Amino acid sequence: MKAPRRVDQPSPSPPSPIDDGFALSGPSNPLDPAFHAYRQDLADTALAGMVIASHYAEPLPRQIMSNVKLMALPSDAGEAVATLVKGDDFQLLDSIRGWAWGYAGPQRRVGYVRAEIVGTL
Secondary structure, three states: OOOOOOOOOOOOOOOOHHHHOOOOOOOOOOOOOOOOOEOOOEEEHHHEOOEOOOEEEOOEEEEEOOOEEEEOOOOOOOOEEEEEOOOOEEEEEEEEOOEEEEEEOOOOEEEEEEHHHEEEO
């Protein structure tokens, strides 16, 4: 049987977020994932401190080897979000199951291309 708590014992209080030097306050301004390379599992290191991801990666500079559509999802049947031309720079963050994920162009449009389309500089 559990003994009753004495009235003169203070209740434990939860730690304040300020105790750790990090206050969770103010408005949240989520970044647009169409122009900022982050997913739940991976994000560009440039976004550390702005988004939460399981892992962060330094983008690898690559080049598009032939004209191709940048896809929103890793599928040929998905939505094309941009057109890339041979010679365009591509910042590679992930490559899995035949698809390369990263961003390209001056607007840093994020998406997927077939991995064989991406070559080293």
